[in-house]
Amino acid sequence: TRSTRPQRMLKAVQKNATKGNPESVISAIDYFCKHSEWAMNVGDEKGSILDSVVTEVNPSTVLELGTYCGYSTVRIARLLSPGTKFITLEFNPANVTVARQIIAHAGLQDKVTVVEGSSGDLIPQMKERFGITTFDFIFLDHWKDRYLPDIKLFEECGLLRKGSVLLADNVICPGAPEYLEYVRNSPRYESRYYPAHLEYTTLEDGMEKSVFLG
Ligand SMILES: O=C(NC/C=C/[C@H]1O[C@@H](Sc2ccncc2)[C@H](O)[C@@H]1O)c1cc([N+](=O)[O-])cc(O)c1O
Ligand SMILES: [Mg+2]
Secondary structure (H helix, E strand, O other), X not given: OOOOHHHHHHHHHHHHOOOOOHHHHHHHHHHXXXXXXXXXXXXXXXXXXXXXXXXXXXOOEEEEEOOOOOHHHHHHHOOOOOOOXXXXXXXXXXXXXXXXXXXHHOOOOOOOEEEEOOHHXXXXXXXXXXXXXXXXXXXXXXXXXXXHHHHHHHHHXXXXXXXXXXXXXXXXXXXXXXXXHHHHHOOOXXXXXXXEEOOOOOOEEEEEEEEEOO
């Protein structure tokens, strides 16, 4: 049967990227998406914004929602200090399989744990299963209608501390209007919008950075 887009992306990485070289994995995926098949990776423009926020926060604990093929996982993991706890959640087992191989090709398999399951089920398990008390940095890039329920879940589970940073992809396209309304109007967050474009296109998109105030 026909291969899937994530499988074809993995093949492109294995063919064109140097093992152990995260930059070459990032470039190979961006090249594949620009010249072969569009895919919903955060991309190079928004990826640079992600890089700058991760670098600024220099987190000790990181959570990513929506691994997909591992592109943003590699972008984040390559910037982390040794000993940082990084967990990424992915619902689709086929994506887990591809992501783990792309992360391994970058040589970053020891920097991140890819957990199969849905954020709604796994967020309440973070403390007991992974010994996490609070997250310093959270990247939201999964189902857009899960952004709002999941940020509320973080609050309920006591997983945010004063200064925790949440960065959300796609707040314009496809959009997460209820999430935006919440973080921009809640007195418990300081929010800032980073304008950009939908990956590999000229369509408007952007990322919202929200700092939990405690
Ligand atoms: O739909 C988008 N992203 C949803 C991503 C979903 C990913 O996360 C899990 S869902 C899940 C659920 C619960 N917990 C963990 C993972 C899916 O299996 C997929 O791997 C999207 C769409 C566009 N676009 O242009 O259409 C552009 C983007 O940048 C996007 O991120
Ligand atoms: Mg996205």
